[in-house]
Amino acid sequence: QVHLVESGGGVVQPGRSLRLSCAASGFTFSSYALHWVRQAPGKGLEWVAVMSYNGNDKYYTDSVKGRFTVSRDNSKNTLYLQMNSLRAEDTSVYYCARDMRENYYFYMDVWGKGTTVTVSS
Amino acid sequence: EIVLTQSPATLSLSPGERATLSCRASQSIRLYLAWYQQKPGQAPRLLIYDASNRATGIPARFSGSGSGTDFTLTINNLEPEDFAVYYCQHRSNWPYTFGQGTKLEIK
Numbered sequence: 001q002v003h004l005v006e007s008g009g010g011v012v013q014p015g016r017s018l019r020l021s022c023a024a025s026g027f028t029f030s031s032y033a034l035h036w037v038r039q040a041p042g043k044g045l046e047w048v049a050v051m052s053y054n055g056n057d058k059y060y061t062d063s064v065k066g067r068f069t070v071s072r073d074n075s076k077n078t079l080y081l082q083m084n085s086l087r088a089e090d091t092s093v094y095y096c097a098r099d100m101r102e103n104y105y106f107y108m109d110v111w112g113k114g115t116t117v118t119v120s121s
Numbered sequence: 122e123i124v125l126t127q128s129p130a131t132l133s134l135s136p137g138e139r140a141t142l143s144c145r146a147s148q149s150i151r152l153y154l155a156w157y158q159q160k161p162g163q164a165p166r167l168l169i170y171d172a173s174n175r176a177t178g179i180p181a182r183f184s185g186s187g188s189g190t191d192f193t194l195t196i197n198n199l200e201p202e203d204f205a206v207y208y209c210q211h212r213s214n215w216p217y218t219f220g221q222g223t224k225l226e227i228k
Contacts, residue, residue: 035217037165044206044208044219044220044221044222045157045159045165045208045210045219045222046219047210047216047217047218047219050215050217059215059216060216061216061218062122062216095164095165097164100167100170100176105212106170106212107155107167107170107210107212108165108167108210109167109176109177111164111165111166112164113164114164
């Protein structure tokens with residue numbers, strides 16, 4: 001069964017850093033691009049970043065460029081999101097999501113349950 | 122960045138009725154649009170991809186149409202479990218973006 005489990009969320013002060021992880025199982029991890037999507041409390045979905053299946057390409061939404069870095073370890077079936085210089089507006093539930101096509105960028109068909117990040121002093 | 126605008130913000134209907142949700146893109150995205158359903162406390166679920174293709178396991182009462190800048194999600198014969206928030210999302214270029222959502226509520 002395909003599974004994604006996010007971890008690493010918590011309460012952090014503005015300006016500090018946090019690293020999220022997304023552990024995958026049930027599929028060939030190294031064949032799929034993986035996305036981060038977030039949702040602020042009571043708000044809609046915001047696409048954050050993607051990393052290609054082989055780690056060669058990554059893309060970000062403008063509001064996190066230069067502060068967030070997506071990476072993956074295909075030997076550990078794990079996706080990461082390093083978040084630096086955190087701001088109050090980064091407070092959200094962060095979802096990890098798998099792309100639905102191998103070796104391609106498409107849509108997100110498998111989602112984790114999310115991990116909550118709260119940026120507050 | 123492509124902006125997706127969904128309407129209406131809230132749609133109040135009764136079970137058995139038909140729901141029509143709209144998503145408009147700020148520029149042409151060809152057929153590169155998906156629809157997701159999200160229930161409270163849950164992750165989103167992919168319903169429709171590339172404008173009109175149902176994802177695996179999605180009931181036939183869900184259908185999508187449109188191309189270019191105007192897209193529609195139609196839900197026929199609403200079931201109680203269909204009342205949720207619906208989002209559209211494009212994959213035309215980076216960054217991907219979502220619409221702001223339409224809340225489908227029970228009348």
